[in-house]
Amino acid sequence: MHEHLTVVRHPLVQHKLTIMRDKETSTNSFRRLLREISQLLAYEITREMELTTRRIETPLCAMDAPEIDGKKLALISILRAGNGLLDGVLELIPAARVGFVGLYRDEKTLQPVQYYYKVPSRLEDRLVIALDPMLATGNSSAAAIDLLKNSGATNIRFMCLLAAPEGVKRMKEAHPDVPIVTAAVDERLNELGYIVPGLGDAGDRMFGTK
Ligand code: URA
Numbered sequence: 001m002h003e004h005l006t007v008v009r010h011p012l013v014q015h016k017l018t019i020m021r022d023k024e025t026s027t028n029s030f031r032r033l034l035r036e037i038s039q040l041l042a043y044e045i046t047r048e049m050e051l052t053t054r055r056i057e058t059p060l061c062a063m064d065a066p067e068i069d070g071k072k073l074a075l076i077s078i079l080r081a082g083n084g085l086l087d088g089v090l091e092l093i094p095a096a097r098v099g100f101v102g103l104y105r106d107e108k109t110l111q112p113v114q115y116y117y118k119v120p121s122r123l124e125d126r127l128v129i130a131l132d133p134m135l136a137t138g139n140s141s142a143a144a145i146d147l148l149k150n151s152g153a154t155n156i157r158f159m160c161l162l163a164a165p166e167g168v169k170r171m172k173e174a175h176p177d178v179p180i181v182t183a184a185v186d187e188r189l190n191e192l193g194y195i196v197p198g199l200g201d202a203g204d205r206m207f208g209t210k
Helices: 009-020 026-047 083-093 139-152 167-176 201-208
Strands: 004-005 051-058 062-068 073-080 097-105 112-118 129-130 155-159 180-182
Touching: 009 026, 009 139, 026 083, 051 097, 073 083, 073 139, 073 155, 083 097, 083 129, 083 139, 083 201, 112 139, 129 139, 139 155, 139 167, 139 201
Parallel strands: 004 180, 073 097, 073 129, 129 155, 155 180
Antiparallel strands: 051 062, 097 112
């Protein structure tokens, strides 16, 4: 994957995203749609994974059949909203290893504060996909990627549902080597750090809190 930013414009993704943005959409539907979109984004973000071949016997003959090369990839959920993407991606890639980064956004400074960190071993040998539905200021995403790099990760991709231009810019400055895959880049951030038009607080909408 060479582009820094990939917007997945597939009609299924865009249609589902519209339903998610609608404030009348229930928690139940929001969660289901997020799971579905996460699988379509995962399809895109894993497009260029390396393949090798394995000798197998079909009922008819032997063949060298393709399979994914290397160590199991690592999915890193940036808590708590990352879990909404994690569920769907894990259904698609059930053998993946899973890690969690707990960061909350200080409401006043909008800066990330770490409260949890647990990731799989040997990150340096894995494709690492960081998951966070909302790339807003980019501060917490950039901080999460810093932590993953400190743990040895060198091949990292970032999956989100929605991005603000400010977040994309921040990530490009901080981590130009980390491709971003998203369903849309919205207009801007508001003064509270929310993406506009956006979909509100992704965590609240998927977990029914607030
Ligand atoms: N986090 C969210 O959940 N929503 C936004 O709009 C920005 C950050």
